[in-house]
Amino acid sequence: MEPLRAVKGMNDLLPAEAGRFQAVEAAMRRAFGLAGYGEVRTPVVEEAALFSRSIGEETDVVGKEMYVFPDRHGKSLALRPEGTAGAVRAYVEHGVGGQDPLVRWWYAGPMFRHERPQKGRYRQFHQLGAELFGAAAPEADAELVGLVHELLQRLGLRDVVLQLNSIGDDACRPVYTRSLQEYLRAHAAELCEDCRRRTEKNPLRTLDCKVPGCRAVLAGAPSVQASLCEACRGHFEAVCGHLSALGVPFETNDRLVRGLDYYTRTTFEFLAKGELGSQNTVAAGGRYDKLVEQLGGGAVPAVGFAAGIERLVLALGPPADAAPGPELFVVPLGEPAKRAALGIAQAARRTGLATEIDVRGGSVKSQLRRADRAGAAFVVVLGDQELASGRVKLKQMGTRGKGRPGDEAEVALSELSSSVRAALG
């Protein structure tokens, strides 16, 4: 019988790694919670139309990477490929912006894209992100980007570069797109096949093509930043100004366009050097002033971002600390002791002591060896003598405690927990 395996590109997170995920999420909760962001949890499954309408039918994410399937009634559902669409849907559905459109949310959870897996890229991956609804002002962009920076700082992530761009709004983007398109058509012969296709479908995407010939052509292409309308230029400059004032280092990148159609004005990306190979974008986002309206809500401007938890964990490098072992390890000997031991361990836990019990039993020797390997700070051996006298010996195993390894102290069984706590210092 061939054993079943996890689906390609979908990974188990064993406790050690789950702990690293938790640490990243805790930093998120802290950094954004302090700024007034509340957690939102939306379903992993949505109607497929939500994503095709928001992210864009023509994008790779929707067009070739989305997990789509009919439910039992034939309705087309999808596993979410990103978090913003669902958050916006929830914002609209619950009318949370009814009284005051300004709402701050963060989220964390699994996302799904059917891509070829690689390091830092998986079919089920995890993102955390935030959305700031209801503010068109550049201060909103700066708050959000500043908080992402803060998050990365809290995580201790060095060697991260923030790139910033503005891709304009309804007023100036179409104008820019047209002039770019004209330019591209004029140089069609020098472009790669993909870029010739992009010229008609999504000209902005040619900007980050990596083919040398295309790069050469694009070097002479009109610049987005130079074609921004007055309002967009002012917004962009204000965002840059705020970030400088915040002490958030960044560089502008005229070529930074994102793969999702809903962005307007600000787009940004945090790139990490090191462990990540070519999947080095660790967080990214931008402003989406039309999306809420597009999904049936009011004219509510918004900014958001998402970060890949796997990529953050990879970028952080090898884990620093192994989980500490239990504070108390209970070693029962003989049947009467086994009957009493579970209750004694539970009583210790109720006082807040991390307490493990050797449920396999065996000789004192083997149980002590297990206690040692579990990294226990103290061990209590429970045999007939101890149960009869109500006195137990508390043994210090490692260096976690006030005494030396091997020290034993006789204490009353009824005061086991307080004795351990006192001995831990």
Add this chain to the structure above:
RNA sequence: GUGGAUGUAGCUCAAAGGUAGAGCACCGGACUGUGGCUCCGGGUGUUGUGGGUUCGAAUCCCAUCUUCCACCCCA
């Protein structure tokens, strides 16, 4: 989705057509109620999977899966 690598014990890796091994880890014992150090003992395995060639396959061939790299794209 395209191209290229990869897979042997829990981990890191040997074994280049002739009975699958080492180190670490793990389990047990010496010490029958006291861990670590030492010594002794134990290989814990469907060589990713399925076929094929061969007297004989971890090794050669085909297929498939996984992971990894580059591309595409993205967090």
